[in-house]
Amino acid sequence: MPRPQALPARPVAPASFAALSPPPAPVLETAVHIEALRHRFGEREALAGLSLDVTAGELLVLLGPNGSGKTTLFRILSTALLPASGSVRIFGEDALRHPARARRALGVVFQAPSLDRKLTAVENLRHQGRLYGLAGRELEARIAAALERLGLAERAAERIEHLSGGLARRVELAKGLLHRPRLLLLDEPTTGLDPTARREFWDLLDSVRAESRTTVVLTTHLMDEAERGDRIAVLDAGRLVALGAPAALKAEIGGDVISVHAEDPERLAAAVTARFGHAARVVDGAVRIELVAGHELVPRLVEAFPSAIRDLTLGKPTLDDVFVRRTGHHFSHGGDGRREGAAR
Amino acid sequence: MRGFLLAVATLWQREIVRFYRQPSRVVGALAPPVLFWLLIGTGLGASFHAPGAAAAGAPLPAPGSSYLAYFFPGVVILILLFTAIFSEISIIEDRAEGFLQGVLVAPVPRGAIVLGKVLGGTTLALLQSALFLLLAPAAGLPIPAPGALAELGLVLFLLAFALTALAAAIAWSLRSTQGFHAIMNLFLIPLWLLAGTLFPVAGAPAWLAGVMRVNPLTYGVAALRRSLAPATAAGLPGPGLSLGVTLACAALAFAAAAAVASRRPTR
Missing domain, CATH: 3.30.70 (Alpha-Beta Plaits)
Structure with missing residues (x-):
């Protein structure tokens, strides 16, 4: 007679029992939970009730043509924009009601450069670190490591206005990663970069993810870039029209x-x-x-x-x-x- | 609290570093007021009668009440105002260039962001006005005693902070520097003109005098005259009232800037 198998340490309740039993520890942690998000700019509906979950550790690409709502969604996730309705939770924190709490978990790289061009790379990173509560030896060590990591050590003392677009972009990435965010948000990060700089950027992102398991949400309107995501969320006219791994979507x-x-x-x-x-x-x-x-x-x-x-x-x-x-x-x-x- | 102070300090430091890396700003904030002082001061001096002297029917110059001396505190205020405008207009540029949104998504209270920015502008305004104050003997003003010097420092700080916070409140609510220039010409410059900087309340027509009496900057100017050029302070609001109004304005302007900065954008 076969012996009953030992129960798994963390049994996962069937969906129908989920409401009755205490919530089981999720197999995959949800990094971002977006529900029924709506926003309009005047007459134009930018987001038409969008719901989406991002799993911790994954690289999710928001793919959509211009005007699809991906940048609006990005701005809401980054806490820069308050949507008309819906909810956003970032690692469990309500990012709309308590943006200050959600911000701790975020590293944001906007499409527009956010560096002070009159300051050097080091000064920009130091400024960023202090905004996130870092200071002293800890901060300096992190800056040195980030500059080394992104191949910027030799140009660290130069003002941003003297750096090429590709190098400045790398400083942006260093800035977004300095405080070791759990969720990295990147808005069209390779816009304006030449093919070499684009490839370097992706290689860097890959190695950062390999080291830290940072969750990444990245927007793009380039389909070949989107294929590098673990999953792709395809947006059109403020709606989610497809969601899945690139291969699965094409299959x-x-x-x-x-x-x-x-x-x-x-x-x-x-x-x-x-x-x-x-x-x-x-x-x-x-x-x-x-x-x-x-x-x-x-x-x-x-x-x-x-x-x-x-x-x-x-x-x-x-x-x-x-x-x-x-x-x-x-x-x-x-x-x-x-x-x-x-x-x- | 540590995070708050760290954010204030780093934003303050950025203002200072940016300032000395853009030498044109030093000239831009200091040269026009000094030029006004020399040209207007010298030109008007011939036909100007200080309030006390006019009442007595005595012709100028009386000691310490030449027009160059009368106008001197007004020029100090103009330097504070110009420096405040030039430093806080950068809020609009920071927003347009993208720097600001990086700061706004950091876990920092809006009050800390505004305070760092305003203290940065205040520091620059104090440095610029201190340079100009070195010319005080040339205007025939007495060199203040240490006690009066401390009072002068306090008055200057409150004025610089109030004007910088006012400029910050305006800049936070605008999206273009053109808009800021319009407000500067239509609101900030008249605010300065009608504060007893260029001409005294005493000699003005009744309606204008009324406007000047409700202008809070009139009280700041009075406080500055008392500590910097006492001979030109005759008939002005008392020291307690002057300081009180200036302090209240500084607090109000800062609260307004922090409130505007705390609005959640929906666009």
């Missing part, structure tokens, strides 16, 4: 995506659906077909509609495809919406 499309430009996309889409049985729809002027084994359909498409097709691309699903699936329009009509593997 939900399944298989391949064929995109066809044609003189008359509506007619071609109808003809493709009628002839091949694949759902074809028109998104931003192009015919899109999501299917498994797209390479088999491509030659048949070209043979069937030789004169109607202007050009055709076959690719693996991208985050833009996820965005299209959820919103019915492309992420952006500019360069950001380009497809990966479009030239295949």
Whole structure:
């Protein structure tokens, strides 16, 4: 007769019993709990009832086109903006009612530079440290370590106005990390950086996370950057339209995506659906077909509609495809919406 | 409490460091008032009759009551005012450049942020006015005794703090430096003009004298005249009233600045 198995030290109650039994220790600590967040600027609704949880230790990317509400959400998380309604808890503290308590846990790197350009890198960090209650030898040791860590030691005594954009950005990051925040908030941190500086920034962020398990929430409008997140929260028009790991989000499309430009996309889409049985729809002027084994359909498409097709691309699903699936329009009509593997 | 003081100290220090790294600011706050003093003081001096002298029908110059001497405390106030404006207008620039939002999301009470900023501006105003005070003998003013010097220091501090806090309250509620310049011309300069700095209450038409009597800065100027140029203080509000009003104004202006800074932004 099998012996009953020893109970796990911290049993997790089924959801239905959660209200009756004492709350179990959560398996994954919640760093940020956002519920029904709404805000408007005049007539424009910036956040339309957004709810989202961030797990401790993860890198969550807020991805959205300009005007999607991600910067508004960022400002609310950083306690710089009071929303019209909703609630935000940061490591359990009510960040809207008691912002002062939540601020202890936060390290914030805004999109706009927040350094004093007339002060040196060291002076900026010293100022920052004192605002967070650090002083004396402890502060100086941390500054030295941060400068060393971010490769800034040699330029420490120079005023910010004499540093390049990439170096200044690194000082910003050092500033945000100096007091060892549990939650690091980064708003479009690589904006204005050249590709090399961008790559360096990401490498630094990766190593910081590897060392400290800091929870990171980062906004971006660049899809290739978003892919570096543990999870991506996709925002559009103030709503959460998708949430998940990059691979999982793309997997939900399944298989391949064929995109066809044609003189008359509506007619071609109808003809493709009628002839091949694949759902074809028109998104931003192009015919899109999501299917498994797209390479088999491509030659048949070209043979069937030789004169109607202007050009055709076959690719693996991208985050833009996820965005299209959820919103019915492309992420952006500019360069950001380009497809990966479009030239295949 | 330690966190509060640490924040005040670091914000104060930043103001001082920024100031000496921008030499143009020293010139900007000190040169115009000195120039006004020399030009207006010399030009008006010929036709000016000090209140006491006018009542007696005696022509100038009487000892210690030449117009250069009469105008001297007014110029000290103007230096305090200009330094206050130049230092606190940086709140608007800090906001525009992004520095301020980094401070605002730090776990620091708003009162500490305002106090650090205002004490920084106050220190700079005191330093600038001290430089100008070295010219007092040239205006024919007596060198004060140690006791009077301490009183002068206190009066200067209260005036500098009040004016800096007033400028801070204005700057916290504005988003553009242009707006600040408009307020400076329409409100701050008239506030200074109608405080018995340029001409005495005694000789003014009744309606203007009324405005000057309700202007709190009139009492600050009176306090300054008593300790710096007693010969020009005849007929002004008494020392207790002057100091009391100035102290109350300093407290009020600081409370206003802290209140404006504590508003939670919804935009």
